[in-house]
Amino acid sequence: MAEIRTDWVTLPVADGTTMRAYVARPQDGRARAGLLVFQEAFGVNAHIRDITERFAREGYHALAPELFHRTAPGFEGSYTNFEAVMPHVRALKDQDLEADARAAYTWLRENLGALETPIACIGFCMGGRVSFLTNSILPVKAAVSFYGGGIAPNPMSPGLLSRAGDLHAPQLFFWGGLDKHIGLEQTQAVTEALRKAGKPFVNVDFADADHGFFCDVRASYNPAAARQAWALTHAFLNCYLGS
Numbered sequence: 626m627a628e629i630r631t632d633w634v635t636l637p638v639a640d641g642t643t644m645r646a647y648v649a650r651p652q653d654g655r656a657r658a659g660l661l662v663f664q665e666a667f668g669v670n671a672h673i674r675d676i677t678e679r680f681a682r683e684g685y686h687a688l689a690p691e692l693f694h695r696t697a698p699g700f701e702g703s704y705t706n707f708e709a710v711m712p713h714v715r716a717l718k719d720q721d722l723e724a725d726a727r728a729a730y731t732w733l734r735e736n737l738g739a740l741e742t743p744i745a746c747i748g749f750c751m752g753g754r755v756s757f758l759t760n761s762i763l764p765v766k767a768a769v770s771f772y773g774g775g776i777a778p779n780p781m782s783p784g785l786l787s788r789a790g791d792l793h794a795p796q797l798f799f800w801g802g803l804d805k806h807i808g809l810e811q812t813q814a815v816t817e818a819l820r821k822a823g824k825p826f827v828n829v830d831f832a833d834a835d836h837g838f839f840c841d842v843r844a845s846y847n848p849a850a851a852r853q854a855w856a857l858t859h860a861f862l863n864c865y866l867g868s
Contacts, residue, residue: 663752
C-alpha cells in the first residue's frame with residue numbers, strides 16, 4: 626500500500642460557481658490513473674473520503690467533488706435523516722452535474738502530469754447515476770456505478786437511458802437484490818438499454834444485499850457483498866486502465 630497525502634482543493638466550474646473537492650494521492654506523486662469519486666446523497670463525508678483514500682493507497686490520484694456546492698457547501702448529512710438531504714438532491718440539474726464533472730475531470734487531467742494517464746470514475750447511490758452521466762460526456766476509460774438510482778426512469782427522474790449510446794467506456798453496475806429503492810424493472814431497463822446500444826458492461830446483482838451495502842456505517846452494510854464488490858471493482862479497473 627502506498628503512503629498517501631490528502632487535501633481539499635477548490636475548482637472553478639463553467640457556470641461561475643466554485644466547488645470544493647477532496648483529493649487523495651500517492652505520497653510520491655506517481656499515480657497509475659486518475660479517479661473521480663462521486664458522493665452519495667449524504668455529501669463528501671467520512672465514508673466517501675475513506676473510499677477516496679483507499680483508492681489512493683492503491684495508486685490512484687482520486688478526487689471527490691462536492692456536488693451540493695450550489696446549495697450546501699460542506700454538507701454532510703446523517704444516514705438516519707434522509708429528509709434533510711432531499712432538498713439538495715432535488716436541486717441538482719443534469720446540466721449542473723455535467724459542469725461539475727467536467728470541472729473535476731479537467732482538474733485531474735491538469736494535475737496528473739502525463740496526458741496518457743487514464744481517468745476513470747466511480748459513484749455511490751446518487752453518485753452512481755453521476756458516474757453513468759460522466760461516462761456519457763467525458764472520455765473516461767472505465768466507469769463504476771454502485772446502486773445508482775435514477776439511471777432508469779423513476780417517479781423522481783426521467784432517467785439517463787437516452788444517453789446509453791453515448792457511453793465512452795465499459796461500465797460496471799452493482800445492485801442489491803433487496804433494494805426497494807431500485808427495483809428489478811429498473812435494473813433490467815438499464816441492461817436492456819446498453820445491450821440495445823451495443824455498449825460493453827458488467828452487471829452484478831447481490832441477491833442478499835440492500836441499498837447502500839458497501840457503506841460500513843449504514844445499517845444496510847453487507848460485509849460479504851462489500852468485499853466482493855471491492856475486489857470486482859479493482860479487477861474491472863485493472864482490465865481497462867492497466868494493472
